[in-house]
Structures are given as structure tokens and as C-alpha cells.
Amino acid sequence: MRIEVSCLDRVGLAKDILLIMDDYGINLFAIDASNKGFLYLQFAEVSFDMLSELLPLIRKVEGVHDVRTVSFMPSEQEHYALKTLLKTLPDSVFSLDIKGRIRIVNESALHIIGMAEHEILDEPIGHWVQGFNFSRWLSETTVLAQATRVNIGENEYLAEMLPIYLPDGNENPILAGAVVSLKSPARLGQQFNALQNQTTGFENVLAASDKMKEVLNQARRMAQLDAPLLITGETGTGKELMSRACHDASMRREQPFIAINCAAMPDSAAEEELFGFMNNGTVVKRGFFEEAKGGTVFLDEIAEMSKAAQVKLLRFLQDGTFRRVGGDEEIRSDVRIICSTQKNLAELCQSGEFREDLYYRIHVLSFHVPSLRERKVDVIPLTEMFLEHYSQQLSVPIRRISGECREYLLSYAWPGNIRQLKNAIFRAVSMWDGSAELTVEQLKLPSYAEGFGYFDHEFEGSLEQAMKQFESSLIRRLYPAYPSTRQLAKKLGVSHTAIANKLREYGISKHKPN
Structure with missing residues (x-):
């Protein structure tokens, strides 16, 4: 129990209060004195009746203005505030x-x-x-x-x-x-960058590998130019991050940067989202190109853009003007276009899935962001950066990366690239179990083999069992299309006796019509 005594700064006042408490046999735990006219006392819990007798007696002490119960003492608040600060x-x-x-x-x-x-x-x-x-x-x-x-x-x-x-x-x-x-050196670097005037826009892009450093050098030069830019690379490689860096390093940095996911826009709404919409001469919606005037529009996954929107984008790139859906007025908007794709646009042009004339318009400047498996030198620095970031965000102590985990991180294929690594670290930090090291088990990454893709990590059994399971599944699928042992044997290149034995072994028979 704790009480706050509002009082004068009088010599002997605390002694008088303690004598009262001693008469009641109350065990005092702690006392705080304040130069602002307050005295705080912490003591063992007492009954309501005893407290009702005690407080009026303390109020009668010379120099005491008032007494009330409080939830905590100033020293306790300071102690736990400091403890919380140190913990985080x-x-x-x-x-x-x-x-x-x-x-x-x-x-x-x-x-x-x-x-x-x-x-x-x-x-x-x-x-x-x-x-x-x-x-x-x-x-x-x-x-x-x-x-x-x-x-x-x-x-x-x-x-x-x-x-x-x-x-x-x-x-x-x-x-x-x-x-x-x-x-740590990583934290010092982060603090130093935060204090700098970020005029280039590339400080947040980590590049330890020679391949990524070369890409950054290309991007810095292209950022200063005002021509359309195409960024290619696999999913999760950081194409949007690079586009933002290019905008921040350009003369347009003070103007808007608008990112648009073309894959997430339904075909019916794509034109309205990009160019705006009018109804009966009234502007119902302003499009992204109008809102970004003077800045940059980033078209993520440009290969997914509808054919109709491709036509209007082509015209905009040709003369810098467009019309809102439902309107006749020519709108001029000075924006820079940056596009990204994980697909081969040249092949899509040949198959007619993407306009060839648009491809040449957006492919004035370009650079390719390498996959994470092409820049393995960056894996551990990226892991450490994400570990520090999410540990601070979630108020979890930063952990070391175990030796086994380092080897695993470097050997993993990373089909989802940096996005997959980032998500894996976030999951591991958010599910922190108190361990001092980041381990392979905490990453919970699906098994993946280069050239083969994901496979079942939970598989149990022998190679022979796996082959029989595959063989049974294959024959079961083919048998309806080749409904005799001779036909199926010819398809698979074996004797009809072998097929008959396999059908019998796996219990496969023709389905009789009802």
C-alpha cells in the first residue's frame, strides 16, 4: 500500500508520521521525499478500518495538508520506466x-x-x-x-x-x-545515414556484391535523366525500391511518387484509375497521371496492363496528353514513367500479348535487378539489416546468426528473393522464443531445390516407396485413356504382362458404368 502526504518542508515531520505508524505496528517498506512538498510512504497492506483511522491522524500532524492513497511511488515509476527503456x-x-x-x-x-x-x-x-x-x-x-x-x-x-x-x-x-x-557497425551505419541529407535516394539499397554495385551505378546515372525507364527482375528483387530511389535521386524528388500495381487493377477500372473519369461534364475522379503532375508514376508489372490501357498509355508517352474516361478535354501532365516487369516483354510482343510499339516507348532506359542467388554476398548483410530493423520494431533483443544458419542462408535458392528473406526474418523475430541465436528451424523456409522447385519437406519413406507411389499414380491416370493392357503397355514402352502385374499389384481396375 502507498500513500502520498502533501505537506510543508518541516524538520521532524517525517518522524512524527512514522511514530503514528509505529503505534499501529505497520511495517514500512520504503519512503520517498520530494522537494515539491510531497512525502510518499510504502507499507504492508492494512485493513480498510485501520486505514480509516490512520489517515485522519496523519492529517492532524503539524505541516500536513492532505493524505491520499496512490498506485505507485515516484521511485517505482522511475525504476520501471528505466527498466522498460533498457529492455527496448x-x-x-x-x-x-x-x-x-x-x-x-x-x-x-x-x-x-x-x-x-x-x-x-x-x-x-x-x-x-x-x-x-x-x-x-x-x-x-x-x-x-x-x-x-x-x-x-x-x-x-x-x-x-x-x-x-x-x-x-x-x-x-x-x-x-x-x-x-x-x-554494432550496422547500427552505426544506419544512424549515420539517417543524419545525412539524402540527395541520391539510394542509401536504403544495400549492395555488398559487385553485381549489385554495378546496378546501383547504372541506376544513379539513369535517375538523373527524364526518359522512360524499364526495371526488370524476378519477383521480390526490390524493383519498386529501386524505382523510388531513382525518383528520390532525380530533379522530381519534391513532387509526388505514385506506385501502381497493374496486376491488381481490373481491366474495367484500369483506364479510370490511370486517366480519371468524367460524367456529364463533371470530374468524378482524377487519375494517377493527373495527381502525379511534375513527379513520377511507377507502373509495377506493366505486362499485366489491359490492352485498352496500353493504347492510352502509348498515346500519353507520345505527346504527354490524355483524356479522362467520358471526357473530350486534352489534359497535359508532365510526369516521368518508370515501369517494372518480371516477364520477358520481347517474347510477349512476339506472341501479341503486349504492344510492340509501347514496348519500345517504355524501353528507352533500362536495368536489370539481379536475383538474390546471383548476389549471395548480400544475403548475410541483408539478414543482419532485417534482424536489426524488426528487432527494434517489435522490441525484441537483437540475436546472433548461428554458424549453421549462416551456411543455410547462403545455400538456399531464395525463389522469392529479398521479399522472401525479409518475410522469413520478420516471422522469426515476431515468434521469438527467448533464444540467443537465429537458427535454421526458426526461419521455417519451405524446402526448395534449384531447377526442381519446392518439394515436400514432410516426406517419409524410402526411394522404392516413392517410386511405387509415382508409378501407381501415373498408371491410374493413364488407364482410362488406354483401357487395355496392350494399349497401356505400348504407351509406356513395356510388355503387357508387366502392365497386367502392375494393375494387379496396385489394385487398379476399369470403372464399370452404373
């Missing part, structure tokens, strides 16, 4: 005493060390954080803030060390210890 911080934080021993540690620090809290409290921080003599620093005559590189195992961090000084009423504060904060 992505950086690793240690509080040390003047001997360099760990007194407080947050969850992020426990996970990079890989130990439980009770195992490291009261132990010297130097047992785990190497590269700096903490006890020597704290024993100096004047302890000043420091920043230096340190190591925990094979991982490097920037350590920021701040001394803790307590005022003692004179000009000589008392050293009580220090706070140490560790930042």
Missing part, C-alpha cells in the same frame, strides 16, 4: 560500479554475450568486453567520457563510456560508476 533499447547497455563490475545489464547485452543475467552480475565487464581496461579508467583521478572500439568474441563494437557522478552538496561530485553502451 537495441544497443547493449551495462551499468558498472567503480571497480568495473556489472551492476545492471539490458537484454540486448545478455544476448550478444550469450549468458543469463545472474551469471554476469557482479562480475568484471572485462571478462567479456575486450580491448579496453575499464577498471584502470575508473581508477583515474578524473574520469572522463570515452569512446573506443572493443570486441565481444569475434564481433566488433563501438563502446561509449560515460562516468556516473553523484552530487554531494559541494564542488566535488562523487564517482559512482559508469554506463557503457555498445553499438
